[in-house]
Amino acid sequence: MNWISGPFSKYWRNVHFVSVALIIIVLIYNNQTVNGFVADATARVFHAPFALVKGAVEELVEVSEENERLLQRLTEAELHIWSLEEDRQENVRLRTMLGFDPPPGYSLLPVRIVSVIGEDVPYSALINKGANDSIFIDQTVINEDGLIGRVMAVTPEYATVKLLTDPTNRVAARVADSRDMGIARTTLSEGMLLDNLPVQGTIEAGDLIVSSGLGGVYPSGLKVGTVESVQRYEEKPFCEVRLVAAVDFYSLDELFVLKPEAP
Amino acid sequence: MRTVPYILYLLMIGLHVVVLREITSVYSVSVNLAALTVLAVALYKSELTAMWLGVMVGLVMAAGDPSHLGWYALMYGMLGLLGYHVRERLNLDSLYAKLLLVIGGVLLVNIVSLTVVGMEDFLSRLFTVAAAGALYTTFVGWVFFLFKEGIITLKKIKSIF
Numbered sequence: 451m452n453w454i455s456g457p458f459s460k461y462w463r464n465v466h467f468v469s470v471a472l473i474i475i476v477l478i479y480n481n482q483t484v485n486g487f488v489a490d491a492t493a494r495v496f497h498a499p500f501a502l503v504k505g506a507v508e509e510l511v512e513v514s515e516e517n518e519r520l521l522q523r524l525t526e527a528e529l530h531i532w533s534l535e536e537d538r539q540e541n542v543r544l545r546t547m548l549g550f551d552p553p554p555g556y557s558l559l560p561v562r563i564v565s566v567i568g569e570d571v572p573y574s575a576l577i578n579k580g581a582n583d584s585i586f587i588d589q590t591v592i593n594e595d596g597l598i599g600r601v602m603a604v605t606p607e608y609a610t611v612k613l614l615t616d617p618t619n620r621v622a623a624r625v626a627d628s629r630d631m632g633i634a635r636t637t638l639s640e641g642m643l644l645d646n647l648p649v650q651g652t653i654e655a656g657d658l659i660v661s662s663g664l665g666g667v668y669p670s671g672l673k674v675g676t677v678e679s680v681q682r683y684e685e686k687p688f689c690e691v692r693l694v695a696a697v698d699f700y701s702l703d704e705l706f707v708l709k710p711e712a713p
Numbered sequence: 714m715r716t717v718p719y720i721l722y723l724l725m726i727g728l729h730v731v732v733l734r735e736i737t738s739v740y741s742v743s744v745n746l747a748a749l750t751v752l753a754v755a756l757y758k759s760e761l762t763a764m765w766l767g768v769m770v771g772l773v774m775a776a777g778d779p780s781h782l783g784w785y786a787l788m789y790g791m792l793g794l795l796g797y798h799v800r801e802r803l804n805l806d807s808l809y810a811k812l813l814l815v816i817g818g819v820l821l822v823n824i825v826s827l828t829v830v831g832m833e834d835f836l837s838r839l840f841t842v843a844a845a846g847a848l849y850t851t852f853v854g855w856v857f858f859l860f861k862e863g864i865i866t867l868k869k870i871k872s873i874f
Contacts, residue, residue, distance in 0.1 A: 466761050470768055470790055477783030488772060489779035496727030496773045504732050 543594075543704060550594045550706075553669045558706040559583065561591075564608065571638060572699050573616040575599075579707070580608045588667060590708040596673030596696030597621065597661055598705055609707075614642070614674070615699050622664040623674050628652035631662055634674050634693065642675055644691035649682050651689065659693055669708065719766055722750050723773050730774065742845040744853050747774050748822045751789055752815050753857065755796025767793030784829045792818055808858055815854040820847040 476484055552558045561577040568574065579585055581604050591598040591611045599619055603610040612619050615636045623634040623644060630651035632644040647653060657677040663670025675693035682689050729737075729746040737744055747770045755763035771786035778785075799814055823843035827835060859865040 463761065466764070470764060473768065474783050474787045474790070477786055479783070482779070485779040485782050489776050489782055492772050492776040496723055497731050497776055500728050500731040 540703070547594050547704065547706075552706070552708060553671055555711055556669065556708040557711055559585070559709050561609075561705050561707055563702050563705065566702065568615070571615050571636075572702070573613055574602070575611045575613060575702060575705075577609050577611055577705060577707075578607075580605045582606050584709065585609045585707055590668050590672070591705050592672060592708060593697060593702070593705050595698070596675070597668060598697055598699075598702070600667060601707070611705075613699055614695065614697070621668055621674055622662045623659050624662040625651070625653050625677075626658040626660050628657075631664070632659075632691070634659060636695075640692065642693040642695050644677070644693055645688065647689045647691055649684075649687060649689050653677060653680055653689065653691060655679055719754075719762075719769070722754070722766065723769055726750060726770060726773050739849070742842065742849055745819050745822060745846055745850045746853075747771075747789060748792060748819045749815065749850050749854050749857070751793045752796045752818045753854070753861075755793050756800050756811060756814070757861075760794065760797045763793030763797045764790050765793075767791070781829055788822060788825050788829070792822055795821075808855075808862060808864070811858055812851055812855055816847050816851040819850045820844060823847055 477488065547560075550558075559579065561579045564576040564578050566572040566575045575598075577591070585601060585604055587601055587604055589601040591600060597614060599611045599613040599616070601609050602612040614621065614634070617635065617637055619636070621634040622631070624631045625647075628651065630647055630653060632647040634642060634644050636642045644653075644659060655677050659674045659677065661668040661670055661672040661674055673696040675695045678692045678694045680689050680691050726747050729744070733746075734743045751763065751767045751770055754766050767789035768786045771784075771789035772782060774789070775782045775785035796814060796818055803810065820843060823846050824839065827838055827843055
């Protein structure tokens with residue numbers, strides 16, 4: 451730059467002052483074209499990049515907040531949909547039960563499950579009615595699919611039902627078609643079995659098993675299950691009959707307690 | 714290459730105007746980083762450097778207000794010159810003398826800004842904006858000078874922990 455500053459070296463400082471003064475005078479006297487150009491150029495170089503980044507970050511924050519709001523609304527909507535679906539299914543079940551007839555001599559008292567007890571397999575259930583609703587011990591509990599169990603304990607507001615899945619709960623049963631008798635019970639390892647059925651009895655897979663009414667605990671004619679398999683051994687007097695329970699004990703909802711009608 | 718640091722100073726001022734001013738302001742009192750930068754350069758560099766930097770800083774500060782472009786360029790240019798000449802004549806070695814220059818210079822710039830922009834409630838804004846801003850800026854300047862003068866270093870800070 452010496453070939454420029456050389457001749458002016460003595461007055462270099464003054465040259466700078468004059469230059470600055472000229473620039474300021476031009477800018478102050480409000481030449482809109484020049485001012486606009488300078489302001490625009492300065493803003494593009496020194497302001498715009500940061501404004502762009504700031505805008506992007508703000509938009510990101512806004513989008514993130516909106517995402518969170520929408521996620522919350524989505525969760526609320528999903529819960530609402532799930533609740534409506536539950537109501538719909540309950541509606542379907544209750545409509546099915548409207549046409550459900552009790553055994554002769556009994557009326558139905560609808561109850562709801564409060565809680566189910568059992569770690570792997572449910573073996574008892576707490577229902578929402580008790581002595582105040584005329585429930586007593588050994589009353590039979592059913593649903594539209596079949597026999598559930600019997601009442602084993604009662605309090606004023608609640609009752610405990612011993613389910614058929616409890617290994618100590620046995621049902622005097624018979625084959626619906628052939629009338630052959632047996633005892634239905636549930637084991638933890640083998641599931642529901644029908645014991646004491648003679649090897650010469652008429653039974654095969656698919657046969658319906660109902661309560662026989664013997665023993666006076668359960669009324670007769672209540673569905674217990676269907677035969678899954680029959681094993682006959684010549685050296686044994688009884689068949690080994692495996693049953694599929696009529697009731698799904700893992701999804702109990704609305705139940706009925708059989709109330710004996712007054713004679 | 715010699716102009717690169719000054720371009721970085723101008724970018725830093727642009728960043729402060731667009732992004733950091735809102736974040737660092739306390740009850741609408743903000744740091745006048747532009748004035749502090751010009752004064753800092755005036756204290757350590759030459760007369761012409763301070764003047765030209767002042768003019769460019771004025772243009773950056775007034776980019777959003779083209780009608781006052783010239784006045785801002787004049788104000789910050791004069792600030793640079795003033796800072797340099799006060800340093801030269803008074804031979805400022807003490808940190809507190811530098812801070813006195815900063816607070817005086819920033820206060821002057823703030824007052825002139827209020828005059829140029831023509832804000833209402835001049836008197837109340839003189840105290841709430843101009844004076845408070847000058848104090849805030851001086852505090853930031855103090856921290857800067859502590860590092861610049863080597864009174865505080867990163868090594869000393871690390872040694873505390």
